[in-house]
Amino acid sequence: MKHKIQIKSPATIANLVCGFDILGLAVEEPYDIMTMELSDQPGLEIIHLDEYQLTTIPAENVAGGALLAMLEDVKDAPGLKLTIDKKIKPGSGLGSSAASAAGAVMAASKLLQQTFTEEDLVRYAMFGEKVASGVKHADNITPCLLGGITLIRSILPIDIVKLNSPELHITIVHPQIEVKTSDARQILKKEVQLKNAIKQWGNIAGLVAGFMKEDYDLIGRSLEDVIIEPIRSILIPGFDEVKALSKEAGALGGGISGSGPSIFMLSKDKNTAIHVETAMKDVYNRIGIDYKTYVTRLNKEGIKIIE
Numbered sequence: 302m303k304h305k306i307q308i309k310s311p312a313t314i315a316n317l318v319c320g321f322d323i324l325g326l327a328v329e330e331p332y333d334i335m336t337m338e339l340s341d342q343p344g345l346e347i348i349h350l351d352e353y354q355l356t357t358i359p360a361e362n363v364a365g366g367a368l369l370a371m372l373e374d375v376k377d378a379p380g381l382k383l384t385i386d387k388k389i390k391p392g393s394g395l396g397s398s399a400a401s402a403a404g405a406v407m408a409a410s411k412l413l414q415q416t417f418t419e420e421d422l423v424r425y426a427m428f429g430e431k432v433a434s435g436v437k438h439a440d441n442i443t444p445c446l447l448g449g450i451t452l453i454r455s456i457l458p459i460d461i462v463k464l465n466s467p468e469l470h471i472t473i474v475h476p477q478i479e480v481k482t483s484d485a486r487q488i489l490k491k492e493v494q495l496k497n498a499i500k501q502w503g504n505i506a507g508l509v510a511g512f513m514k515e516d517y518d519l520i521g522r523s524l525e526d527v528i529i530e531p532i533r534s535i536l537i538p539g540f541d542e543v544k545a546l547s548k549e550a551g552a553l554g555g556g557i558s559g560s561g562p563s564i565f566m567l568s569k570d571k572n573t574a575i576h577v578e579t580a581m582k583d584v585y586n587r588i589g590i591d592y593k594t595y596v597t598r599l600n601k602e603g604i605k606i607i608e
C-alpha cells in the first residue's frame with residue numbers, strides 16, 4: 302500500500318445555463334492540489350496551505366464531511382492526513398467545495414485501495430456539499446470526478462450519464478464579489494409557470510442533443526435559461542453586458558457559473574475565447590470591479606493523480 306497520494310482536483314461549471322442542478326462540466330484551470338497521507342495518529346487531520354482560513358475541524362470542513370461519510374464504510378480505517386492547497390476560491394461559483402469533497406474521497410479511495418463505485422464516490426462527496434450549502438447536489442461533484450460533461454438524471458437513486466464532450470474553449474470571469482450559494486438558492490421562486498417549464502425542458506434537451514451531436518449551433522441556441530438566470534443575475538453587476546458583448550465577440554453562449562458570481566462563456570476555438578476574455582475585461586474595467594479571468598478548455602479527465 303502506498304503511504305501518500307497527490308491529486309489535481311479541477312474546477313467545474315454547474316447548471317450550464319438551463320440545466321439547474323443536473324448539468325455540469327469540468328475545466329482544466331483552475332484546480333486544487335490535495336495530498337493524502339497515512340498517519341500514525343488515529344482519525345482525520347486536515348491542513349490548509351491556502352489563504353482562505355477555512356476550518357480544519359473535519360465535521361465542519363467540506364473535504365472532512367465527505368471523508369467522514371466514506372470512512373464509515375471502511376473497515377479498520379487508518380489515520381489520515383489531508384493537506385489542501387486550494388487554488389479555486391471559495392464562493393467563486395467554480396465548484397470549490399466540490400473540488401475539495403470529490404478530491405478527498407477520490408484520493409482516500411485510491412490510497413486505501415478501496416473498490417468503491419463512481420456512484421459511491423458521488424454519494425460520499427455530496428456530504429461535503431451539504432456541509433458547504435446545506436443541500437446535497439452533484440452537478441459539480443460528478444464532472445469533477447469523471448471529467449467532461451455530465452448529466453445527473455437522479456440523486457435518489459444516483460443515476461449519472463456521462464455525455465459526449467465536444468472540443469470547447471471556456472472563458473471565465475470571476476468578479477471579486479461574494480455570492481453565497483445558500484443566498485442564491487433562497488431568492489429563487491418556489492413555483493414555475495408551465496410555459497417557462499416547457500421552454501426550459503426544450504433548452505435542456507437541445508443542449509444535451511447538441512453535445513451528443515457536436516452541433517455547435519444547437520448548443521448556442523439552447524444556452525438559454527428562463528427560470529434561474531433572470532433572478533440570480535441581479536446579484537452580479539455587469540452580467541447582462543458581459544453576456545451580450547461575449548456573444549458579439551463570437552461566443553456560443555454562456556451564463557452564471559454555478560450560483561455565481563463567476564460568468565462563463567463557451568467558444569469553438571481558442572482565438573474566440575481570447576476575444577471573449579477581452580470583452581469581459583472591458584466591462585469590469587469600466588464599472589470598476591476587480592476580477593480574475595481564465596481562458597481554459599473542457600477537462601475530459603477529471604481528477605488526476607500526479608504523485
